[in-house]
Amino acid sequence: MFDILMYLFENYIHSDMEVVVNHDELTDELTRAGFHQQEIHKALAWLEGLADLKDSDAKAYLNRSPQGATRAFTAAEVARLDAECRGFMMYLEQLGVLDFATREMVIDRVMELDTPEFNLDDLKWVILMVLFNVPGHEDAYDQMEGLLFEEPEGLLH
Known part of the structure; x- marks a missing residue:
């Protein structure tokens, strides 16, 4: 799939x-x-x-961004999204690429994937697909596309 x-x-x-x-x-x-x-x-x-997820009912729910709340993952989410994936999503939130609503959309779409294995590269593609489909997130999409396709220059430490 x-x-x-x-x-x-x-x-x-x-x-x-x-x-x-x-x-x-x-x-x-x-x-x-x-x-x-x-x-x-x-x-x-x-x-x-x-x-x-973009319809009016889901959008109303997703647009209620709790200030200062911490996202607790369910056991099923932890089984699908390893620590590297969860950490990457947190990193994207800190960069402003993901917000409360888009993060929840990404998690929803990841959990609906019918695939036995899921890794960080897969997560990046799901994030890109979600951001592409959410109006008003063009800058976030461009940032994510840069993170996905740009090769690091020089030595990594």
Whole structure:
């Protein structure tokens, strides 16, 4: 499923190609690309879930940013998001790339992934997909894209 999301992001969203709106055409294209029907449907449902997070009810909940609150992760979230992933999200919050709402959207989308393994690189792509789909977060998307694609120069200590 995650491979399909990556395929869609790289071939439609991240490029300048026009996005296919018709689910049947998109499903046919993904099938021709070698993906299985069941995984295609899961990926499309995941994308619909992301779109649903922007509706009025979810948006009202997500926009209630508690001042000074600490995020406690559930056992399932800790099992999916290791310490490196959780630390990276905290780092992005400190940089201003993620806020309360986008962090919760990222966690929601990570937990909905149907994949046995999940790592920091996967998390970065999910964050990029979420930021791309949230209006008003263009600067945060650009920052995250820079963190994802830029290679460090010089020696790392």
